[in-house]
Amino acid sequence: MYPQTHAYFAQRVCGEISEALALGSIFPDMVAALTPGRDESHGRGGQLLNALGEDPEMRDFALGVLTHGTSPEGLDYYGDEKYLHHERGYCFEKGRPLVQETIRACNLPAAMGWWKSHNIVEMGIELHIGGHKSPWGEILRKALENERLLTKISRLVAPVYAVDPRRLYQRMHNFSYYIEIDRITPRNLAVKYDVQMFYKHHIHIDIERTARLIASAREMVTADLEHFFTYVEKQVLKTMEALGRPGLRP
Known part of the structure; x- marks a missing residue:
């Protein structure tokens, strides 16, 4: 999923949002x-x-990471890996009808079509959730500009991932270059997707055609997206309960 969707979902699970929780909710992708x-x-x-939960701010951060991940199962598990009885997660299953148009719009080899069509669905969901001056975009922007918080997270979290704190800081600080954070329109999402595709695969996409595809993906998810979020929220809350619900707000 994309940043505002993750921040939105973290708030659903935890009851309110903080800059640390918002950063945690997108941290696995960073x-x-x-x-x-x-x-x-x-x-x-x-x-x-377990490592950082005694610090209230870092507990919020870690809870955000938990809502995002695949192990334990968070939003990305149910969006990507497995949802209900389906072969794959919600976004992959919703992306099936978009595979051929995604291949054409994004100049892809056929083998990448289903993978990238699930990204189109994720951007459709982001378009549904986000928008101009949405609360999740605003708090993500503030969090990514909070040098004190970025420095603290880099120092405390880098050892867990065995990475250089300076590289981790730079990755978080520069994240909004690669992905749209708070100006959510079909075209803005497509422009940043072009950046991502060139960075990862040296492929440039047709931005206008991809923007239209993102807008159509938004319409595709409208009918059952709330059912998906409700189901996943219940599953993630069960995971929190299994962990003793540390720091989870009522």
Whole structure:
């Protein structure tokens, strides 16, 4: 999922939002470029909570990471890996009808079509959740500009992932260059997706065609998105309960 969606979901689970919680909710995607794989970037929420949970601000951060990850199962598990009885997660399943148009709009080899169509669905969800002056975009922007908090997280969290604190700080500080944070429109999402695609794959997309596809993805998810969030919220709350619900707000 995309940043505002993760911040929105973290607030649903935890009852309110803070800058630390918002940063935690997007942190697995920020640290992913510095880790060997998804198991590392999306699988350390429980470890962070155990290591840092005595500090209220870092507890919020760790709870945000937990709401995002794949192990324990957070939003990305149900969005990407497995949802209900389906083969894959919600975003992959919703992306099936968009595969061919995604291949054309994003200049992709066929093998990448389903993978990238799930990104289109994620951006459609981001468009549904976010927008101009949304509370989640505003708090994410403030959090990413909070040098004190970025420095603290870099210092305390880097050892858990065995990365250089300076590299982690730079990754968080520069994250909004790669992904749209608070100006959510189909075209803005597509422009940043072009940056991501060139950075990862040396591919440039058709921005206008991709923007139209993102807008259509938003319409596709409208009918059952709330059902998805409600189901995942219940599952993540069960995970929190299994961990003793440390720091979870009533």
